[in-house]
Amino acid sequence: MRLAIDAMGGDNAPREVVNGAFSAAPDVDGDLILVGNPRRLEEFLPAHTPSNVHIHPAHEVISMDESPIVAIRRKKDSSLNVAVQLVADGECEAVISAGNTGAATALAKLRWKSIPGIRRPAIATQIPSKEGRFILLDSGATVDCDPQDLVGFALMGAAYATAVLGIQHPRIGLLNIGEEAGKGNQLVKRTYALMKQDIDNFVGNVEGKHMFEGHVDVVVCDAFVGNIVLKTGEGIAEMIMDAIKESLPKSPLLRLPLPLLLGGLQSLKKNLDYAEYGGAPLLGVNGVFIICHGRSDEKAIRIAILHAQRAVKNGLIDRIRTSALAFRREKQHA
Amino acid sequence: MRLAIDAMGGDNAPREVVNGAFSAAPDVDGDLILVGNPRRLEEFLPAHTPSNVHIHPAHEVISMDESPIVAIRRKKDSSLNVAVQLVADGECEAVISAGNTGAATALAKLRWKSIPGIRRPAIATQIPSKEGRFILLDSGATVDCDPQDLVGFALMGAAYATAVLGIQHPRIGLLNIGEEAGKGNQLVKRTYALMKQDIDNFVGNVEGKHMFEGHVDVVVCDAFVGNIVLKTGEGIAEMIMDAIKESLPKSPLLRLPLPLLLGGLQSLKKNLDYAEYGGAPLLGVNGVFIICHGRSDEKAIRIAILHAQRAVKNGLIDRIRTSALAFRREKQHA
Numbered sequence: 001m002r003l004a005i006d007a008m009g010g011d012n013a014p015r016e017v018v019n020g021a022f023s024a025a026p027d028v029d030g031d032l033i034l035v036g037n038p039r040r041l042e043e044f045l046p047a048h049t050p051s052n053v054h055i056h057p058a059h060e061v062i063s064m065d066e067s068p069i070v071a072i073r074r075k076k077d078s079s080l081n082v083a084v085q086l087v088a089d090g091e092c093e094a095v096i097s098a099g100n101t102g103a104a105t106a107l108a109k110l111r112w113k114s115i116p117g118i119r120r121p122a123i124a125t126q127i128p129s130k131e132g133r134f135i136l137l138d139s140g141a142t143v144d145c146d147p148q149d150l151v152g153f154a155l156m157g158a159a160y161a162t163a164v165l166g167i168q169h170p171r172i173g174l175l176n177i178g179e180e181a182g183k184g185n186q187l188v189k190r191t192y193a194l195m196k197q198d199i200d201n202f203v204g205n206v207e208g209k210h211m212f213e214g215h216v217d218v219v220v221c222d223a224f225v226g227n228i229v230l231k232t233g234e235g236i237a238e239m240i241m242d243a244i245k246e247s248l249p250k251s252p253l254l255r256l257p258l259p260l261l262l263g264g265l266q267s268l269k270k271n272l273d274y275a276e277y278g279g280a281p282l283l284g285v286n287g288v289f290i291i292c293h294g295r296s297d298e299k300a301i302r303i304a305i306l307h308a309q310r311a312v313k314n315g316l317i318d319r320i321r322t323s324a325l326a327f328r329r330e331k332q333h334a
Numbered sequence: 335m336r337l338a339i340d341a342m343g344g345d346n347a348p349r350e351v352v353n354g355a356f357s358a359a360p361d362v363d364g365d366l367i368l369v370g371n372p373r374r375l376e377e378f379l380p381a382h383t384p385s386n387v388h389i390h391p392a393h394e395v396i397s398m399d400e401s402p403i404v405a406i407r408r409k410k411d412s413s414l415n416v417a418v419q420l421v422a423d424g425e426c427e428a429v430i431s432a433g434n435t436g437a438a439t440a441l442a443k444l445r446w447k448s449i450p451g452i453r454r455p456a457i458a459t460q461i462p463s464k465e466g467r468f469i470l471l472d473s474g475a476t477v478d479c480d481p482q483d484l485v486g487f488a489l490m491g492a493a494y495a496t497a498v499l500g501i502q503h504p505r506i507g508l509l510n511i512g513e514e515a516g517k518g519n520q521l522v523k524r525t526y527a528l529m530k531q532d533i534d535n536f537v538g539n540v541e542g543k544h545m546f547e548g549h550v551d552v553v554v555c556d557a558f559v560g561n562i563v564l565k566t567g568e569g570i571a572e573m574i575m576d577a578i579k580e581s582l583p584k585s586p587l588l589r590l591p592l593p594l595l596l597g598g599l600q601s602l603k604k605n606l607d608y609a610e611y612g613g614a615p616l617l618g619v620n621g622v623f624i625i626c627h628g629r630s631d632e633k634a635i636r637i638a639i640l641h642a643q644r645a646v647k648n649g650l651i652d653r654i655r656t657s658a659l660a661f662r663r664e665k666q667h668a
Binding site: 212 | 462463464477478509511518519520522541542543544545546547556557558559561562563564565566567568569570571572573574576
């Protein structure tokens with residue numbers, strides 16, 4: 001297995017990305033390819049480089065706030081483009097990047113193409129629930145969806161839950177404003193009808209409040225709504241942290257549990273901030289792409305690399321391909 | 335001023351509704367009309383009834399889970415329908431109801447008609463922020479919107495913020511997945527262009543996370559997204575409360591601040607649960623309608639009645655009418 005790492009992408013690149021790669025290297029059954037400017041990367045190499053970490057040159061960098069379209073056209077030798085191309089050429093099996101998400105998504109679609117039967121890509125984010133976690137998708141790739149797109153997200157979410165999280169029969173829910181059939185806007189009403197007919201283990205509509213209760217493994221929505229869920233969650237968690245700090249009594253003894261509490265909330269907040277920990281996969285393209293938060297540190301990069309390894313080892317892409325193919329066959333015979 | 339109260343609507347009706355009316359009566363400059371079955375209501379009347387509380391008979395009840403369409407057609411003598419009719423007939427100036435929200439919205443639209451220039455109604459919910467509160471609309475009435483509908487919500491939100499919350503120049507934001515112009519789905523991109531041109535004090539796009547920071551007074555979205563915001567917030571707050579209970583040390587001394595914390599969070603959660611406290615106005619129809627949560631207790635009903643009084647006193651409906659008229663004139667002359 002060979003994993004390509006966009007060593008120049010992210011607010012803390014290349015230092016934290018390089019450190020993350022070295023931290024993950026002993027746990028990777030294969031090679032890690034740091035893609036970037038060799039001279040810049042060599043500054044951060046430790047004295048004894050693990051034998052499974054290599055550098056692949058790329059001399060340009062797509063910055064975080066650059067227009068994806070312009071960046072893709074102009075910077076052919078960017079670390080992101082070269083990393084994506086390594087997978088397109090069959091030299092690597094995954095890309096991990098904390099760089100410009102828009103450019104990452106656009107490059108993966110352009111160079112890897114969509115998996116047959118999947119019309120639009122989706123980013124899948126793991127979110128904590130009372131009973132563990134669930135997957136929310138799409139949380140960042142496709143803001144304008146039709147019902148078929150959402151059905152595709154359901155297929156991909158199920159494949160991801162099985163391949164990467166080990167859930168054998170993931171329960172699939174549709175994010176909606178009420179539980180009864182017939183609730184919602186035009187998009188989700190039409191999607192509900194399709195999912196009820198076509199999606200295995202479809203548990204129906206799930207309300208925003210109830211998705212945290214642990215009764216569903218995959219929650220499907222468009223990327224506009226997915227973003228609102230994640231960002232509202234972050235905002236609320238942050239407001240609660242502030243309120244706790246202010247509302248607690250001033251007595252030092254009574255404030256003892258404070259760090260404990262805030263630690264727990266901080267971790268919840270990070271979990272909601274997609275990809276801050278472990279990254280989130282871009283699903284629907286012919287390759288494993290783990291998108292990390294721009295702020296990712298060494299630990300986040302390490303987890304993202306192991307995340308990519310698990311996806312490759314467990315055949316995530318093949319599983320999505322098979323699932324999409326079976327779905328199309330079934331529809332053709334119906 | 336005469337306010338019609340749907341005395342039979344809600345999980346705790348008529349007891350809590352009647353108690354709420356009596357609790358509010360001394361603070362109301364006018365009459366409270368309890369609409370419902372006189373025999374049932376008389377059970378709950380106190381020994382000394384304030385002189386400004388009256389009963390208006392209605393012998394049917396629309397239950398909470400009844401189909402609005404069927405209920406409206408069949409139950410002409412329902413407390414909700416009779417209360418709405420009192421306003422249509424000019425006998426009252428507002429309705430307060432904790433009953434079936436779908437039926438309430440449908441009846442208000444049917445009997446009161448839309449304010450000229452406003453195409454679709456919206457429910458406005460107050461949400462706590464770090465600096466006070468902001469208004470989110472639509473949080474429950476219109477799930478499928480076009481850009482003109484959202485512009486109408488912005489006009490109504492501004493009028494409500496001024497009339498009822500006393501904010502002279504409310505800052506209006508558009509809920510979106512990024513701050514830059516050009517972000518978002520087709521609906522919000524087109525809405526942004528209209529608002530930038532037509533809405534006074536438009537502060538641009540506001541992200542889910544940032545709306546809690548106190549930089550905006552009115553946040554506009556469709557009712558699908560609005561519901562997801564409120565319900566996600568509720569779910570997160572509940573999960574955090576559970577996590578706090580479990581994560582705190584078992585030592586009784588260290589648990590002392592717990593009730594304080596949970597009290598604060600509970601109140602946040604109630605605030606997010608639209609209309610649990612004070613009700614939320616249905617805007618866009620020719621009358622003041624305060625929709626209360628089905629679970630409303632005496633205190634919630636009391637606050638909702640005072641909320642309705644403030645809206646009537648400060649000319650909320652006229653303000654929306656004037657604002658919509660001015661907007662249309664401006665468009666015609668442009």
